[in-house]
Amino acid sequence: NAGVTQTPKFRILKIGQSMTLQCAQDMNHNYMYWYRQDPGMGLKLIYYSVGAGITDKGEVPNGYNVSRSTTEDFPLRLELAAPSQTSVYFCASSGPGSNQPQHFGDGTRLSIL
Amino acid sequence: TQLLEQSPQFLSIQEGENLTVYCNSSSVFSSLQWYRQEPGEGPVLLVTVVTGGEVKKLKRLTFQFGDARKDSSLHITAAQPGDTGLYLCAGGPGYSTLTFGKGTMLLVSP
Numbered sequence: 001n002a003g004v005t006q007t008p009k010f011r012i013l014k015i016g017q018s019m020t021l022q023c024a025q026d027m028n029h030n031y032m033y034w035y036r037q038d039p040g041m042g043l044k045l046i047y048y049s050v051g052a053g054i055t056d057k058g059e060v061p062n063g064y065n066v067s068r069s070t071t072e073d074f075p076l077r078l079e080l081a082a083p084s085q086t087s088v089y090f091c092a093s094s095g096p097g098s099n100q101p102q103h104f105g106d107g108t109r110l111s112i113l
Numbered sequence: 114t115q116l117l118e119q120s121p122q123f124l125s126i127q128e129g130e131n132l133t134v135y136c137n138s139s140s141v142f143s144s145l146q147w148y149r150q151e152p153g154e155g156p157v158l159l160v161t162v163v164t165g166g167e168v169k170k171l172k173r174l175t176f177q178f179g180d181a182r183k184d185s186s187l188h189i190t191a192a193q194p195g196d197t198g199l200y201l202c203a204g205g206p207g208y209s210t211l212t213f214g215k216g217t218m219l220l221v222s223p
Contacts, residue, residue, distance in 0.1 A: 004155075033210070035213075040122070040215060040216075041215055042201060042213045042214055042215035042216050043156075043201070043203075043213040044213075045210055045211075048210055058210065090155050090156075092155070097205075097208055097209075098143065098144070098204075098205020098206060098208070098209055098210060098211050099143060099144045099161065099163065099205070101146065101158040101161060102146075102156075102158070102203075102211065103158075104155025104156050104157070105155050106153065106154050106155050107153075107154070107155055
């Protein structure tokens, strides 16, 4: 069972470059999320989506963009990468509402140099 | 913004010891979830508690939701090296997104 699949697993970017982190889920979940995890800081919500065509900002959206054209895919775009965006990025999906369990991918480890 | 404070931040114990980690907030949550995250992987749900005062057991792990639904605890009996990991609590109002605590890093040595 694939669940939530994130690609790539690792990436090194130079300052000012851009890239897209891919996330796909095969559980037919309407809700999808992007988090970043920094050492000792837990998970911070970047963007989330409650269905195709609908996205909303989380706690730390600056420097990122998302789109949701299908139920399965929820890519995260970094424009003009900055060292402060060095982090581990996790994508998750769930059923509707915060009482539902979230299913996470294995993360993308991104370094901006 | 709802905040969740977890304590302790780091815990290093010997195999066979018992431990409790805490998750506290000044806000009321519709539910609280506990996740465990191992190195190089995403968090995996352990349990969801919904009712104030609720106690759930998962083998050697016991989870409790406070009566006022503002706090929760995780107790591990006779810890084993396989329990090593980052334990995260997360809560939400029921209709929106989750807020995660910063986590408790548990290291269990043989």
